[in-house]
Amino acid sequence: MSDPSHTADCLFCGIVRGDVPAEVVLSTDTAVCFRDTMPQAPTHVLVVPRSHHANAVELARHDPSGLAELVEVADKVAESEGLAGDYRLVFNTGAGAGQSVFHTHLHVLGGRPMNWPPG
Ligand code: AMP
Numbered sequence: 001m002s003d004p005s006h007t008a009d010c011l012f013c014g015i016v017r018g019d020v021p022a023e024v025v026l027s028t029d030t031a032v033c034f035r036d037t038m039p040q041a042p043t044h045v046l047v048v049p050r051s052h053h054a055n056a057v058e059l060a061r062h063d064p065s066g067l068a069e070l071v072e073v074a075d076k077v078a079e080s081e082g083l084a085g086d087y088r089l090v091f092n093t094g095a096g097a098g099q100s101v102f103h104t105h106l107h108v109l110g111g112r113p114m115n116w117p118p119g
Pocket of ligand 1: 022
């Protein structure tokens with residue numbers, strides 16, 4: 001849901017507003033990109049839409065072009081990180097799949113060989 005009443009306690013809304021510090025690598029009209037504090041690869045950046053939705057599916061339902069834009073922004077981040085079109089994008093959706101922050105975010109991972117299947 002994109003409900004402002006849900007955003008007061010949201011960590012990533014706090015980062016988007018600038019109330020919570022983060023190592024921002026790119027900021028656009030629609031997204032803020034910052035380094036993950038527990039990196040799982042040499043490059044691990046989170047691409048976070050400025051609008052609050054609980055996960056990627058909610059973003060897709062309410063703002064499909066916003067979801068597409070997120071992927072475009074992720075590619076820009078990857079390029080500026082020197083990943084040259086060679087990176088992994090991840091949306092964890094639901095606690096059982098490892099989602100811990102319930103504000104849509106796209107993980108950009110790269111800079112090492114990626115295993116499959118992921119853990
Ligand atoms: P997920 O587990 O998919 O919900 O991803 C949330 C990610 O946010 C995790 O990889 C955390 O390491 C990361 N994280 C949590 N708090 C912060 C923070 N304050 N700044 C940057 N990354 C964070």
